[in-house]
Amino acid sequence: MPLLDIKNLTLEIDTAGGRVKALDKVNLTIDESEIRALVGESGSGKSLIVKSIVGAINDSWTLTADRLNWKGSDLLAMSKEQRRKITKDDIAVIFQNPVSSLDPTASLGEQLEENIPDHLVGKGWFWQRQEKRKQIVSRQLHKVGIKNHELCLSSFPHQISDDVCQKFMIAMALVSEPKLLIADEPTMGMETTIKSQILKLLSRLNQNRNLSILFVSHDLLAISSMCHSMTVLYCGQTVESGRMTNLRKRPLHPYTKALLDSAPSFSKDLLPKSNLSALDGTIPTLQHLPIGCRLGPRCPRAQKECVKIPAPRHIHNHYYSCHFPLHRPLK
Amino acid sequence: MSFYFLRRLNLLVFTLFMLAMASFGLAYLFPGDYLTNLTGIHFESEQQRQLYATLYKESDGVFWQFIAYLDLLWQGEWGQSFSSNQPLYQEVTTYLPASIELSAYALFVSLVVGIPLGFLAGLRHNKLADYSILSMSFIGYSIPVFWLALILILILSLQMGWFPISGRISLLYYIPLDTGFILIDIIRSDVSYKWDAFNDALRHLFLPTLSISIVTSTIILRITRRSVIEVMGSEYIKAATARGLNRYQVILRHGIRNTIIPIMPQLALQFTTLLTNAMIVESIFSWPGIGNWLIQAIYQGDYPSIRSGMLAVSSLVVIFTVSIDIVHKIIDPQRLYRQRVKI
Ligand SMILES: Nc1ncnc2c1ncn2[C@@H]1O[C@H](COP(=O)(O)OP(=O)(O)OP(=O)(O)O)[C@@H](O)[C@H]1O
Ligand code: SF4
Ligand SMILES: [Mg+2]
Numbered sequence: 001m002p003l004l005d006i007k008n009l010t011l012e013i014d015t016a017g018g019r020v021k022a023l024d025k026v027n028l029t030i031d032e033s034e035i036r037a038l039v040g041e042s043g044s045g046k047s048l049i050v051k052s053i054v055g056a057i058n059d060s061w062t063l064t065a066d067r068l069n070w071k072g073s074d075l076l077a078m079s080k081e082q083r084r085k086i087t088k089d090d091i092a093v094i095f096q097n098p099v100s101s102l103d104p105t106a107s108l109g110e111q112l113e114e115n116i117p118d119h120l121v122g123k124g125w126f127w128q129r130q131e132k133r134k135q136i137v138s139r140q141l142h143k144v145g146i147k148n149h150e151l152c153l154s155s156f157p158h159q160i161s162d163d164v165c166q167k168f169m170i171a172m173a174l175v176s177e178p179k180l181l182i183a184d185e186p187t188m189g190m191e192t193t194i195k196s197q198i199l200k201l202l203s204r205l206n207q208n209r210n211l212s213i214l215f216v217s218h219d220l221l222a223i224s225s226m227c228h229s230m231t232v233l234y235c236g237q238t239v240e241s242g243r244m245t246n247l248r249k250r251p252l253h254p255y256t257k258a259l260l261d262s263a264p265s266f267s268k269d270l271l272p273k274s275n276l277s278a279l280d281g282t283i284p285t286l287q288h289l290p291i292g293c294r295l296g297p298r299c300p301r302a303q304k305e306c307v308k309i310p311a312p313r314h315i316h317n318h319y320y321s322c323h324f325p326l327h328r329p330l331k
Numbered sequence: 332m333s334f335y336f337l338r339r340l341n342l343l344v345f346t347l348f349m350l351a352m353a354s355f356g357l358a359y360l361f362p363g364d365y366l367t368n369l370t371g372i373h374f375e376s377e378q379q380r381q382l383y384a385t386l387y388k389e390s391d392g393v394f395w396q397f398i399a400y401l402d403l404l405w406q407g408e409w410g411q412s413f414s415s416n417q418p419l420y421q422e423v424t425t426y427l428p429a430s431i432e433l434s435a436y437a438l439f440v441s442l443v444v445g446i447p448l449g450f451l452a453g454l455r456h457n458k459l460a461d462y463s464i465l466s467m468s469f470i471g472y473s474i475p476v477f478w479l480a481l482i483l484i485l486i487l488s489l490q491m492g493w494f495p496i497s498g499r500i501s502l503l504y505y506i507p508l509d510t511g512f513i514l515i516d517i518i519r520s521d522v523s524y525k526w527d528a529f530n531d532a533l534r535h536l537f538l539p540t541l542s543i544s545i546v547t548s549t550i551i552l553r554i555t556r557r558s559v560i561e562v563m564g565s566e567y568i569k570a571a572t573a574r575g576l577n578r579y580q581v582i583l584r585h586g587i588r589n590t591i592i593p594i595m596p597q598l599a600l601q602f603t604t605l606l607t608n609a610m611i612v613e614s615i616f617s618w619p620g621i622g623n624w625l626i627q628a629i630y631q632g633d634y635p636s637i638r639s640g641m642l643a644v645s646s647l648v649v650i651f652t653v654s655i656d657i658v659h660k661i662i663d664p665q666r667l668y669r670q671r672v673k674i
Contacts, residue, residue: 054573058564081577088575101570103585105592114584115574155672176574 002029003180003212004053007067011045011052011236014060017287022048023236024294027312027319030180033210035203037223037244039259040233041283046216047096049233050184053214054093055083089117092178094186096216098169102157108168109153112137115175136175144171145197163190170198174205181205184216199226220263224248232256235283235294237309242318252318252325254301255279293322301330335660343653347646354642355400361634369400371411371419371635404642413633422636423621423643428511429499430613430620431647434605437540441547441605442598448548449555450590454582456560465556468549476608480542480615487538494538497617501535504528539616543608547601554597558590565589592663599655603648 011023023045030036038046051057053068055075068075070090075083095101103111113133120136121129141149144167157165170186183202187195203226205211217223223230224244231241232255240253251257258279279298290296292307299306301324310321324330358368366383367373374380384390388399403409409419452464488496499513500506504524509516514536517529562568563586571581610622617623621644628636 051569051573056569056573084575084577087573093570093573095566095570095573097566100566103567103571103589105588106585114576151672159672161671161673172574 001072002031002069003034003071004028004030004214005067005069005072006049006053006065009049009052009063009065009068011048011057012062013048013058013286015286020286020289021236022286023052025309026233026236026238027241028214028231028238030212030214033206033212034229035206035213035215035227037227037230038214038216038233039218039220039223039230042218043235043283043285044233045236046233047184048236050093050095050182050214050216053182054087054091056093056095089176090179091182092173092176092180093182094166094169094173094184096184096188098165099157099162101169102165104157106156107153108155108157108160109137112140112153112168112172112175115172117176120177140171140175141168143174143201144168145194146171163194166190167194167198170201177209178211180212180214182214182216185218186215187217187219187222195222202226220260232259235289237294238312238319238321239295240318240320240322242320246318250327252315252320252327253322254299254324254326255295256320257326301326303330336657339653339657343649346649350642350645350649351401351404352397354638355397357634357638357641361638363634368634368638369410371413371416373413409639410635412628412636414628414631414636419635419639422624423639425508425511426619426621426624427643427647429513429618430606430609430622432512432514433536433539433543433613433618433620434602434609436536437544437547437605437609438602440540440544441551441601444544445548445551446555446591446598449552450559450587452552453556453559453563453590456563461556464552468552471545471549474545476542476546477611477615479545480538480612483538483542484615495531495535499535499619500528500532504531539609539612539618543605543612546608547605550601550604551598554594555590558594559586562586562589596655596659599659600652602651606644606648 006026006028009023009026009028010021012019013022026045026049028036028038028049038049040046048057052063057063063076065076070086075086102108116133116136121132123129124132137153138149141152146152146164146167152160152164152168160168166186166188170183173181173183181202186202187198190198199222202211202213202215206213206226215223215227227244229241229243230247232239232247232253234255240247240251240256247256248260251260279300281298284290284294284297293299293302293310296302296306303324305323308323310323312319312321313325314320358365361368364374366380366387366389369387370383372379372383374383386399386403388395391399407420409423411418412422415422448464448468452461455461484496488494495501504522504527506513506516506520506522506528509519513532514529517525517532522528567589568581568585571585572578576584609618609620610625612618613620613623614626621640625637625640625644627633628640
């Protein structure tokens, strides 16, 4: 049984032009101790998926799903309190914009300590527990590479630089020892050396502690080095998902291929000075979504049938949603 | 930070200076002899006038006259009232505390009523409780203060007889004047009827306080509600929820502080609105405050009183506003801890 199993998740949100399906029948699974990458262009809805999983969406949006299961039990069907317990104990999330997801009027120490679950603190007098909390907190900060933990803990969110803030968010997510870590662009804007430290830390936690990770990123290089499987999102629709190796070797969806080709360091057999390939046009806005396959207007293989939404098909556990996948020659 | 204080202080001094200038100008603009308007004395002989003319430097041109005026203001020589012939400094310092007292209690009541209701409405945004509180507040906001005061007198005093109609305390009780704030004076006095007097003063306070605090409560309610809605929709509240805090923990630990801190100056500034409303209500309840006193002065054409009364009230408002601004800067962590730290 997968840890997290999402089937046909649809999220309708209000925009200036009326209600639109910002996420349309998204499928995503995360197995135990798996690192899954979620990739897609900016605006494709990655962060919305993250928010949907942990329930941090606006009250006015409608979320429907055939399944949104955590270890087999449906998160949407259970009581609020049960769901809260699961998100508290088992799921931790690093939101994309770290500064705005911290309380501006509370010190970082306060906010970090708040996340330590009681069972890690243990029993004792309150000063003993406080002492224990301090220990946990400083150890966690050292792990993510914040050396001056005293100063960090007594600061307020607007005082620290963005990359320290990002590291702090990672510490805050990991301090509750979750089973699943959802990291929305956790290394964005970091220096390369710090970035590789963080990625190493995450891989290590994955191997030693069976931490499952949903890794949302643009960074294909980082993804290919640490992720086991990948889900590709375009415009709120999942276009392809499967094992990392299969996807890299033989992408079936035209969008995945374009995405992989667009990262030069990623495609090995690139001739020097050859043109970088990219799809024509840009990702459509939510107000002007094409009907059927949303890639349609930009897709080199598009045909008449593409105005109908392609159903997901699969070869073993390699899923794709396309009428004319790459392994079938065009008529 | 110190630059900020300097700027505020500069603004304060400059505004007070302008106010003093305006009040000085009034002495010229009011009908009659300008020296009479400044001193409040109808001179009986040329000699007497000459005495004051040298004091106010009449022969030295407007600029030096103004400097002399400032100097005298500073020394508490504000002239005297036409009607009572009492020194104005004393008059103002007796009547102003009564108004401040009334406004302060009304502000307290409005905060105690407005903030919790604002939270309730904001947390139940777009639900029944929100709509009912909001519509009630609209009704409260639309009622004119003087009309409300009259209705309250009509029902609660005249028909029910629960509360006294006018004044600050019953004539039965003599309370020596000390701070000018009646409740404090009663507590500090050592008369035998202390608690009876206190009770009586409270009953006198009830209606005026109620009539001016209703409008302010609705304003505070709506300021709070808007802030609550904004904070509860913010990313960090969603993030705190996503970390598994329950609703009460989220509100207690992250909601309240973030709601109150940004609106604190707005809330405190309601004091100035209250002071203006208090002036209206004072004359209805014959409350011996500065508003009532000023209106009497206007009726009697008591120019020195009008001049110094307006100067005193406007200075108070300006000083209060600037102090609130400074206090807010001091306690807001976002400003207090502005330096970035290097970690
Ligand atoms: N609160 C919101 N209100 C209205 N529209 C929103 C909101 N949040 C996101 N959207 C829209 O939903 C779409 C998907 O946004 P999302 O933030 O999930 O993209 P993303 O894939 O995370 O992009 P990025 O890589 O830039 O983070 C975008 O078109 C965005 O405009
Ligand atoms: S369904 Fe058609 S438009 Fe969509 S990706 Fe496949 S070929 Fe292109
Ligand atoms: Mg995003």
